Amino acid sequence: TVTPSIAQRLGIPIVPNLLTASDHIRQGRFDATSVVSHPQGFAVVPGLANPREWDELTSVEAGELVSAFRDEFSVTLAAVHPILEDLAPLSGLEGRFDVGRRVVELADEALVVTAGSPVGLVRALGTIADIRGVTAAPIHVVVNRMPRDRFLRAEWSRELTRTFTPVSLTFLPFDRGLSKSAWDGRLVDRGPFVREVRRFTAELVGTWAA
Numbered sequence: 001t002v003t004p005s006i007a008q009r010l011g012i013p014i015v016p017n018l019l020t021a022s023d024h025i026r027q028g029r030f031d032a033t034s035v036v037s038h039p040q041g042f043a044v045v046p047g048l049a050n051p052r053e054w055d056e057l058t059s060v061e062a063g064e065l066v067s068a069f070r071d072e073f074s075v076t077l078a079a080v081h082p083i084l085e086d087l088a089p090l091s092g093l094e095g096r097f098d099v100g101r102r103v104v105e106l107a108d109e110a111l112v113v114t115a116g117s118p119v120g121l122v123r124a125l126g127t128i129a130d131i132r133g134v135t136a137a138p139i140h141v142v143v144n145r146m147p148r149d150r151f152l153r154a155e156w157s158r159e160l161t162r163t164f165t166p167v168s169l170t171f172l173p174f175d176r177g178l179s180k181s182a183w184d185g186r187l188v189d190r191g192p193f194v195r196e197v198r199r200f201t202a203e204l205v206g207t208w209a210a
Contacts, residue, residue: 005078007046010187012036019053021068022061030068043073059102066106068075075208078103082112082123084130101134109167112140116146116171121159128164138167141202146171171198 007014016024016034024034034174035043045065069076073100087096089117103109110131114124120143128139132205141160147176160169188194 001197003161005047006044007036010044011040012038012044012046013209014046014049016160017049017064018057019048019203022057022155023063025068030072045069047079052095054096054099057099059098062102063106069082078107080104082130084127084134086133104131104134104137107135110135111152112118112139112166113142113144116143116152116156116174120144121156124160126181128166137200139164140170140204141166142170142172144172145174148173159202167201168203170196172200 007017013036016036020029021034033044033107038044048057053081066076066078078101081097084097084101084104086098086101088098089165103181112127112128114120124141124143128141131137133140143156146156156170156171160166173192173196175188175191177191178193180187
């Protein structure tokens with residue numbers, strides 16, 4: 001990730017993070033101290049502590065991280081910047097988004113998360129186009145904070161599939177509990193949003209196990 005938002009949302013330290021894990025891999029000592037163990041049974045590697053540190057992680061190192069995570073864990077999820085523009089032809093140097101491009105290139109599947117609005121639709125199509133420029137991996141689309149109105153959902157889906165048909169399309173409802181939990185600094189453990197996320201993840205993991 002570009003910023004340590006995952007650490008902030010889960011209430012975990014921002015160190016060790018991507019740079020720590022990368023250093024440990026290079027030193028041949030990638031182990032439990034290279035990640036943050038979460039009480040619910042998964043490991044987390046927060047993003048960069050400062051966005052200005054993006055040039056301290058190369059696309060080669062990103063590939064090494066992905067390989068190490070695959071060796072250590074049965075499932076690896078990576079959050080990358082939605083912009084995957086290739087800036088190298090403009091400067092002849094590695095571009096700012098090359099780390100994200102490398103991670104997407106190595107992904108078995110891609111998940112595009114966007115907002116339930118016309119702007120969210122346009123941004124999702126832009127990200128999908130960028131992904132297709134890097135990989136032919138299956139793409140899932142998740143629409144966050146989508147109104148329950150069936151007409152709006154059908155319209156959103158229709159406009160998306162006019163250009164691109166994802167492997168799956170999931171609408172996550174607006175849930176006031178999310179806003180309250182953010183102010184309270186806690187995770188949400190119930191409500192319509194959580195129920196739909198659990199349903200979607202169970203289906204997704206089921207396809208991986210098949």
